[in-house]
Amino acid sequence: MFKVKVLNQEVIKETLGMKEVIEAVEKVYTLKAEEKADVWPMIFHEFEPGVADMDIKSGYLKDADIYGLKLVSWYGENNKKELPPLIGTTLVFDMKTGVPIGLLSAEHITGMRTGAAGAIGAKYLANEESESFLMVGTGHQAPFQIAAMLMVMNHIKKVRLYDPVDFEKAKKLEENIKDLLEEKFLSYYKENEETYISLKKKFDVSFEAVENLEDAVKKSEIITTATPSKKPMIMKEWVSKGTHISCVGADMSGKQEIDENIFSSAKVFVDDINQAKHVGETEIAIKKGVIQEGDILGEIGELILGNIKGRNAKEDITVYDTTGIALQDLMVSKLALDLAKEKGIGEEILL
């Protein structure tokens, strides 16, 4: 029988810190660029269109010696049953022996790696001295995006919060965000005084809920969109020179958050070209002929490795389209397994 580590939702929250997750996601982007990792075809099944579906994403990471899969189900009516609509489960295997090594709840990992992804886009594409950040979307993902962004961008002073549906949600997030950041992302580093103090300083910015998106876009140097939107919210003429936009929300065909015309004059980078053009923010821009696949300047891993150039000038508008790849989940799952071992937490079962 095999010893398999089980990391459930609660344990994973104790296990992972955003700083390390950002490092892991950067690492996995470069592994992908170096072809030391690969994703296998995705399985997708709709049990009932618009009501329930599931997908299985899988792949391997040569350097980390693991392979595995994440199964995510979405049951839109689960709320009625007091269950979360989105449920994720990850299985990790040792690539040297094929032995199962970990079973993990995927929800928190997905939140963490998605937050990291949006921030990494800004880290490598935004103007370094950017002081203003606009968060579009105030749902589950917003605190993850904000925490990661404040960790990688050192000059942010002002964070604007915009909700496309309900201004009250933005107001509420404005009230709670400092506590949320403390509880979800800072407290993890309590025992590491140096990191804790440095991050606390980074998180000490002003937050403001905003009602006028046009105005907020014009004033912001970095923008992250993380909504389930299916129509453009941010129009091209609003975007100031020098802005960076990380598009996080679009992860299936038909989703769109920003005016596709923004792509015509922006420098566009993605996490995975194939996914971006099929299910990412880039999909509509390509389908409508605003840009062609060849206009995508490259994948983020190439950028991190320095194989391609990102921003050329302070005035460039840059876009990072992240659809989320299974390798991020695997890499962060491996990080969680390693950290859990180190900390001696998590249950071990015999399979």
Next chain:
Amino acid sequence: MFKVKVLNQEVIKETLGMKEVIEAVEKVYTLKAEEKADVWPMIFHEFEPGVADMDIKSGYLKDADIYGLKLVSWYGENNKKELPPLIGTTLVFDMKTGVPIGLLSAEHITGMRTGAAGAIGAKYLANEESESFLMVGTGHQAPFQIAAMLMVMNHIKKVRLYDPVDFEKAKKLEENIKDLLEEKFLSYYKENEETYISLKKKFDVSFEAVENLEDAVKKSEIITTATPSKKPMIMKEWVSKGTHISCVGADMSGKQEIDENIFSSAKVFVDDINQAKHVGETEIAIKKGVIQEGDILGEIGELILGNIKGRNAKEDITVYDTTGIALQDLMVSKLALDLAKEKGIGEEILL
């Protein structure tokens, strides 16, 4: 968090009885025929050709309200590390909510459902009064095949055992088979006296290791092949009229156990037409033009439902090509989860 039942290798052995597994596999064949179940595309990756690979098979069973996947890895050199070469892990989800409900070791389930499959072929295709059974292959699968066959065919008196590589292995199985059947398949029913006695009677047959395959084939009314062979072992001219052959071994392209010319005059049934023609015993017969896909008379589920006819006459030669489908694993996993709940065994974790 979700309560997930973990059934490891040891617990599953206590949980499952072959009688119930045969019923479950028959059921799943009919669900497939009624389109109340479906398999999704298989993911296959070779880490190193001939040394290590893995596959992910997945699908859903509407009637049983579950979906899930089985990941099987094969690491040919694992023996050197005192690990099994073949390792399987199954994850089962509730189709009504998407919630994970079970994590199971897949090895024993695979053994059980494969044994059941070979026997079900005979149950619906062999002459009912058949008295002689030839088991080709004396490896891990042999006891599963023999136990299931003796459970479904009521007139067997003689079981011949043939090993294509090493007669001594057949001799050894001849010595041990009664104990193996008692320990692995009968003892499960110890508390159910009626079933125990009835099965004990069915298992009371004579076993004989044989060296001459041609002679054994000629004398046997039912034959099951379960070997890793890549060339035909059983020639057409050896097969007597009225024989039924269940081909179990071929489950990937290039594998072959019986002379492809047998297909020209046999009535051929399969578990899944698509898999059979690509990776089953039927593959070579079709590739060499002995038969065409249209000559396959149908899938076993249709036969069980009575939608198609099997054997017409006592003299017919019938072939059942079973490649093994993910739905069998899911159905038997569900059975194991239900039985474990009933018996109050197996660990429960919070995910």
